[in-house]
Amino acid sequence: MTRAMIRLVRAEFVKLRTTQVWFWLLIAALGISVLAVLGNFLSDPGIRSARDVPQIFANSDIACLAVFVLGVLGVTTEFRYQTITPTVLITPSRWTLITAKMIAYALLGILYALACVALQLAMTLPWLATRNISFDLGDPDLRRALFGLFLVLALYGIIGLGVGALLKNQIVAVTLGVIFLLILQNLLAAIPGVRHAWPYMPAGANAAILNSQSNAPDTVTILSPAAGVVVLLLWAFIPALLGAGITMNRDIT
Amino acid sequence: MTETAPEPDGRIVVDQLTKVFGGKVRAVDRLSFTVEPGSVTGFLGPNGAGKTTTLRMVLGLVHPTAGTATISGVAYKSLRDPISHVGAALESSSFHPARSGRNHLRIQCIAAGLPLERADQVLETVGLAAAGKRKVRGYSLGMRQRLGLAAALIGDPRVLVLDEPANGLDPDGIRWLRGFFKHLASEGRSVLVSSHQLNEVQEIADRVVILNRGQLVRSGSIRELLADTDSVLVRGPDLGPLDAALRAHGFNPTQTGPTSFVVQGIETEHVGHLAFGAGVELHELSKQGFDLEDLFFQLTAEQAPGAPTMGSAQ
Numbered sequence: 041m042t043r044a045m046i047r048l049v050r051a052e053f054v055k056l057r058t059t060q061v062w063f064w065l066l067i068a069a070l071g072i073s074v075l076a077v078l079g080n081f082l083s084d085p086g087i088r089s090a091r092d093v094p095q096i097f098a099n100s101d102i103a104c105l106a107v108f109v110l111g112v113l114g115v116t117t118e119f120r121y122q123t124i125t126p127t128v129l130i131t132p133s134r135w136t137l138i139t140a141k142m143i144a145y146a147l148l149g150i151l152y153a154l155a156c157v158a159l160q161l162a163m164t165l166p167w168l169a170t171r172n173i174s175f176d177l178g179d180p181d182l183r184r185a186l187f188g189l190f191l192v193l194a195l196y197g198i199i200g201l202g203v204g205a206l207l208k209n210q211i212v213a214v215t216l217g218v219i220f221l222l223i224l225q226n227l228l229a230a231i232p233g234v235r236h237a238w239p240y241m242p243a244g245a246n247a248a249i250l251n252s253q254s255n256a257p258d259t260v261t262i263l264s265p266a267a268g269v270v271v272l273l274l275w276a277f278i279p280a281l282l283g284a285g286i287t288m289n290r291d292i293t
Numbered sequence: 294m295t296e297t298a299p300e301p302d303g304r305i306v307v308d309q310l311t312k313v314f315g316g317k318v319r320a321v322d323r324l325s326f327t328v329e330p331g332s333v334t335g336f337l338g339p340n341g342a343g344k345t346t347t348l349r350m351v352l353g354l355v356h357p358t359a360g361t362a363t364i365s366g367v368a369y370k371s372l373r374d375p376i377s378h379v380g381a382a383l384e385s386s387s388f389h390p391a392r393s394g395r396n397h398l399r400i401q402c403i404a405a406g407l408p409l410e411r412a413d414q415v416l417e418t419v420g421l422a423a424a425g426k427r428k429v430r431g432y433s434l435g436m437r438q439r440l441g442l443a444a445a446l447i448g449d450p451r452v453l454v455l456d457e458p459a460n461g462l463d464p465d466g467i468r469w470l471r472g473f474f475k476h477l478a479s480e481g482r483s484v485l486v487s488s489h490q491l492n493e494v495q496e497i498a499d500r501v502v503i504l505n506r507g508q509l510v511r512s513g514s515i516r517e518l519l520a521d522t523d524s525v526l527v528r529g530p531d532l533g534p535l536d537a538a539l540r541a542h543g544f545n546p547t548q549t550g551p552t553s554f555v556v557q558g559i560e561t562e563h564v565g566h567l568a569f570g571a572g573v574e575l576h577e578l579s580k581q582g583f584d585l586e587d588l589f590f591q592l593t594a595e596q597a598p599g600a601p602t603m604g605s606a607q
Contacts, residue, residue, distance in 0.1 A: 051404035122387035132370035
């Protein structure tokens with residue numbers, strides 16, 4: 041990474057730090073994480089052995105919604121408040137600009153994942169102790185769930201950027217994005233025939249990466265973890281690159 | 294075109310620049326002009342004349358349909374460290390309302406690799422040091438304009454491109470702005486400043502570029518433009534013979550009242566001599582001070598819709 045790129049990534053972080061939205065979305069992500077832990081422990085059959093521990097983290101991927109919204113706002117706020125003008129005057133290359141944002145928001149997704157996992161561990165470890173269940177970081181399933189969660193959150197930051205860059209309008213991008221991720225994907229999964237596209241949806245990719253077949257609709261088999269990574273990478277990069285190449289290359293008036 | 298070590302002189306060259314929006318609206322039409330290094334150039338025209346679109350094309354924000362705009366010989370996006378070469382203040386509202394003015398400037402410092410102290414220095418320069426830590430939401434329009442100017446200055450650029458910087462300023466602010474321009478010019482910076490109000494620019498600009506309906510109406514130094522339009526007022530009880538004498542010499546008096554007319558492009562001595570020769574009694578013979586505002590209205594009024602373009606007197 042060049043020095044110029046490091047400066048631009050830093051600038052993106054300062055842009056976020058000097059407004060409040062990152063804080064409220066972090067609260068939302070943490071809230072979702074807490075609910076995921078509670079849900080896993082309190083549901084039936086719940087967490088009964090060390091084999092069930094990975095699913096706590098594998099089922100926490102809804103926190104990606106917060107990172108997605110953050111990514112959307114990372115682009116659309118610049119258009120809404122016309123800060124895109126000074127931003128582009130400093131960095132006339134829209135490719136450089138979107139690359140810096142992608143790096144910044146992927147890192148941000150990882151930071152959110154760190155915060156979420158830390159909070160979940162703080163709840164999970166004592167709870168497991170009361171049930172005499174061991175917590176073994178050597179467990180490959182647990183490692184994969186944790187690593188997968190970091191990867192998913194990092195990529196949803198980029199997905200958000202891409203959707204924001206394509207749609208430009210803040211309210212439209214957030215609303216459509218959240219409706220798609222939260223509702224539409226699941227509706228599609230309910231339609232026979234169409235449901236076999238589900239593994240190629242972001243939610244399907246999440247399930248593949250986190251290896252949680254239980255999240256998939258009936259009769260639908262999730263992809264391999266590697267294929268899930270590829271699918272989610274496509275969801276992340278295609279909109280971002282289209283956004284940089286088409287929307288962001290338009291006249292800024 | 295070779296771009297081998299372009300001399301970073303700060304000259305802005307606009308060449309046959311054209312922008313057609315949506316396939317039909319010709320916002321800017323074959324516009325050509327040059328901003329010389331170290332000069333203050335007023336970019337004048339009524340609202341909707343295409344000034345903002347032109348400035349945005351110069352800065353690479355809007356892609357021209359045809360033609361080119363260069364700064365120091367290259368397109369804006371080819372400049373190395375662009376904001377250290379060209380500073381721009383385009384709209385008064387390109388700030389996140391929840392961010393402080395100072396933070397807005399510090400973000401620019403970080404992104405452009407400038408020392409953070411520059412943010413405080415330029416806030417000081419535009420007289421906003423006390424308000425720097427307040428959120429932009431609470432700024433008046435005048436304060437936002439100043440913050441925009443601070444942002445334009447942050448890279449200590451030799452060229453400044455300012456779009457309607459006086460919009461929303463109160464009389465105090467406009468007086469401050471005039472002093473500010475003089476200060477910038479005294480430092481040898483080139484300034485291209487657009488305005489639809491001529492009195493803002495008349496005192497401080499060396500040159501003007503006048504635009505109407507996307508086309509160049511006229512450009513040149515203010516003195517040249519005024520010299521062209523100097524006129525002589527003549528008043529007397531019976532000016533008929535003088536009128537005939539003037540027409541015989543190729544002048545074209547314009548009646549302004551029952552006992553008076555004005556003649557363009559002539560010296561008072563010449564009119565006096567012709568009046569003496571024609572034996573005409575004069576009650577007044579005076580040179581008319583013609584200010585830029587009159588010129589501006591005259592020039593832009595001539596550009597009626599569909600009328601042919603005026604020849605551009607470079």
